[in-house]
Amino acid sequence: MLELLPLMLERVGILVILALLLSRMKSFRQVVQNEHSVKGKFLLILIFGAFGIVSNYTGVHIYQDSIMSQTWHFNVDSNNAIANTRIMGVAIGGLLGGPFVGFGVGLIAGLHRLTLGGFTAFACAFSTILAGVVTGFLGKKYGIQKNNSLLRAVIIGILMECIQMGIILIVAKPFDAALHLVQLIAFPMIAINGFGTLIFILIIQNILQEEEKTRALQTNKALFIAQQTLPHFRQGLTTHSSSEVSRIIFRLTNADAISITDHEQVLAHIGAGSNHHKPLQSLSTRLTKKALEQGDIFIANSKEEIQCSHENCPLQAAIVLPLKASNRTVGSLKLYYRDSNKLDIVEQELADGLSKLFSTQLELAEVELQRRLLKDAEIKALQAQVHPHFLFNSINTISSLIRTDSDKARKLLIHLSTFFRNNLQGARQTLVPLEKELEHVEAYLTLEQTRFPNKFTVDFDIEPSLRNAMIPPFTLQPLVENSIRHAFSKEKKLNVVVSAYKNKGKMILLTEDNGKGIPTALLKTIGNETVQSKEGTGTALWNIKKRIEEIYGQKENFQIDSDLGLGTKVYITLPLTEENLEG
Template sequence: MVNLIPLMIERVGVILIVVFLLSQSKTFRQIIHRDQGVKDKVILIAIFGLFGVISNYTGIQIHSNSAAENSWLIGIEPDSAIANTRIMGIAIGSLLGGPIVGLGIGVIAGVHRFFLGGFTAAACAISAVLAGAAAGWFGLSRRKKNVITPAFAVGIGMLMEMTQMGIILLVTRPFDPAWDLVKVIGIPMVAVNGLGMLLFMLIIQYILREQERAKVLQTSKAFYIADRTLPFFRQGLNQESCREVAVIMLQLTDADAIAITDSEGVLAHVGAASDHHVPTKGFSTELTKKVLREGRVLTAKSREEILCRHKPCPLRAAVVLPLMVHNKTVGTLKLYFNNPSDLTEVEKELAEGLANLFSTQLELAEAEQQSKLLKNAEIKALQAQVHPHFLFNAINTISVLCRTNPEKARKLLLELSQFFRSNLQGARQILIPLEKEIEHVKAYLSLEQARFPDKYEVLFEIEQGLEKSHVPPFILQPLVENSIRHAFSRTRIKGEVMVKVYSDEHFLHIEVSDNGKGIPPEKLELLGKEAVESRHGTGTALVNIRERLTGIYNKEALFEIKSRKETGTEIAISIPLEKKGAWDYHDDSIYSR
């Protein structure tokens, strides 16, 4: 029995070498990291079924209770059996793929074991199928809780191996040879397969951790580049700013050349092929034209695909990404490589992330430019008041999450993008759909609640059918922000904010109420009518909202603030339901997109 252990460890080593080589495969890593579809499950069944077959072939033949040295088992004598690592591959594949995958792996490994022969062939085949189904079921229940640990996997592997020993004793006849066999192979197979499960799971965990580290580094790198390029993108798309951005990107990425274009021509090209890829009207590659037309990411892995007309061009690969402003392609970001193998999936994902960030920065730049031209001074003042501190707080929160929870950081970055996109769209319109204003509020809340989890709760009660009703932008979000910032400061109670929207025959009513500390009577009378100095603000947002309501609705809108100390505050807005002539003086710009 003791002599069997080193021979079994050798077999485990063979399987683990195959696993390590397989772990370098991009396809295998993707399957391990994501929820599996039908195709992924079939691949898992094939891979781990093959492990089971290899384990059968590399098993150690046991004859007359002694281990026989062999390198590759083609067949087993009728009175012999084998000690192998079959259960290890079955259990790991089942834990990763679930019961259906486990059953498939078990059938492949079990049928193959049956046809190899030996007096335990039937028992081993049955145990393989049962082990696959059982381990898959255990794995499914644990994966829902995201708690498949190496210790759990080792326990399942040893349990399945002990179950196999029990099935051999129950099924194999005569009983005495089966019992003698189990005494010889039982402890070594349970122990060594448990060790193999541990090493196997450590490799799987390494794959997952490596991908998480890559995501964190990639996100951190993208934020760093975005931070360095922000001052230049704020100047818009021009030759000077784009050249500075391209130089920074060339230094911080593995690309051999960086180019940035607008919709009419190349604004900057730095790095390889600068002799003929020069800032000019028009484009030197057909690939860029195609991205501008279609608004999607395109890659090229050869000079022919890049479609550069200059024959000595050293560029052999490229990823071209659209720069979008308000869902319109205004330019492209291009990363070129001299060696096609340098254009990895990591580089492509980094480029896509940067293109999204740059698009947001361009939208911010455009908003800054448009704000200078806006005739509506109230909206401009409201934007200037609300967002600088919020932006810095949000970026700080996301930068921390990049290290601790990159997936949540990614989602918050999308929410930040949505928040500012809504903000920019609202700055160009007099009225927007209510649902857009609510989206704006929810994007703001997701970012604030990431900073202060469980400090407050915001509830929405929206009458069905009012989502498409038009309201002025920036009337709901400042009210919710006021409740969060002012109502619950220096209090220990959990804050509750209720946003309620309903209608009657003539008006659409918006109410924002909280259970905060309330407003002192001496300030309540002035709020919304004039600025009120305090530690946390001036009340300018409320004045702004009241004045815009008056201007848009010809004094038909109502704005009311009710508050009781230590009880809470309610702000109610009533605006006329849409009707012919209500906003005629604003012309068609009301509904501009």
């Protein structure tokens, strides 16, 4: 009995080697991952059915007390039997694939065993089919893919082998020969098949763990790429954002080219084929048009499937993914490869994940755009408001001057019309030249100085190169108005200075006065929220800060410094970029 152990171990070794080889094959790993598909089930039946056949052929020949170790057994004498590892392959197939796979594997291995002959042929064939069905149902109920199922799978494998021994005792004739056979082979076959099942399940679980690790790494990579691309896709699907996103994906994936399109044209193409896949050109591949029309993922494994109109295009494989926002396809993301072998399942899953993440980003960009439009409408409504008392006071002042100083009244009317024109234009624009904002301030000051002569002075210190710089409208005028309305002090004449200068590549707008200052309690909240006080509500400062935040995000800086009795300084720092600098 003990001399059978090393021989059985050799047979298990053959199957283990085959299992290790199979575990390196991409197709087998995919089958293990996708055992519920019909194609996967048939492949499992063929693979583990083949394992059963190999086990039958490589079994150890048993004749009474004689053990004959031949390499292959193509037939067994009527008085003989074979000890093999057939049940191990059948049990694993059933546990992995369920009842359908278990029955199929058991049928193949059992019928093959029946054709070899021997006095245990029918008993072994029946027990093999039964083992396949039983392990199939047990596999469906418990599953062997989970880490905590290893001991359970080994116990099931051992139990199936014990059942086979029992069926041999019941079915095989003569009984004395069957009993003698079971006494000789039971322990080695049960022990070795249990050990083989252990090794095989470890291999299967290793495949699953490797896949999980790969998926985790791909998920981390996809999330990292999404994090890098988020600032760009927040701008929407534009040529600039698509170009930046394409560069990031090209750097962080194995693709040989990255392309992003909208419904009409290529927005960006980085990598191979860029000599004819050019931005702002119409779509050149039929595969892309098909993906945009149907909103589905398409994979091409040949140049012919890509259907590029350029004859010498180097791209041989591609995955085209739709980019969606608000349940509609707004564009496509394409990963191209020079070699179709590079487009494996890992790359496909990564691309699919990126497509979903980018679609979410684009949808959020649309939501952000709508929010900005709504906020902009609110801001423009605030910008369009003019204090009624300012209008009435200005008209009254002009009216009183018509008879005494008609020239001055005429000039004031021109300034009043300038003030209102700038108000209306500013309400329709996001940015205006600094020169235009200064004109708005001067028109306001002319009207106020007529009403309050010799009460205040305003000086301007503007760097000439900044006069064409673009700034949000109603940025300086409300600050000057605040100083004049709230900073008056009985002890001294009010002086307001408006400055604009460059500092470290940014534009600084500074409004300062020598007025009475802002109380410390108010200084902590003013500009961050509206407040109720005798001095005012703080709406102007809050409005200015919110508009700057909406336009420039975190690139801006709004700061208020104030000391009681000494005055107040309001600093606004704006980036000097193409967005707000002309000329």
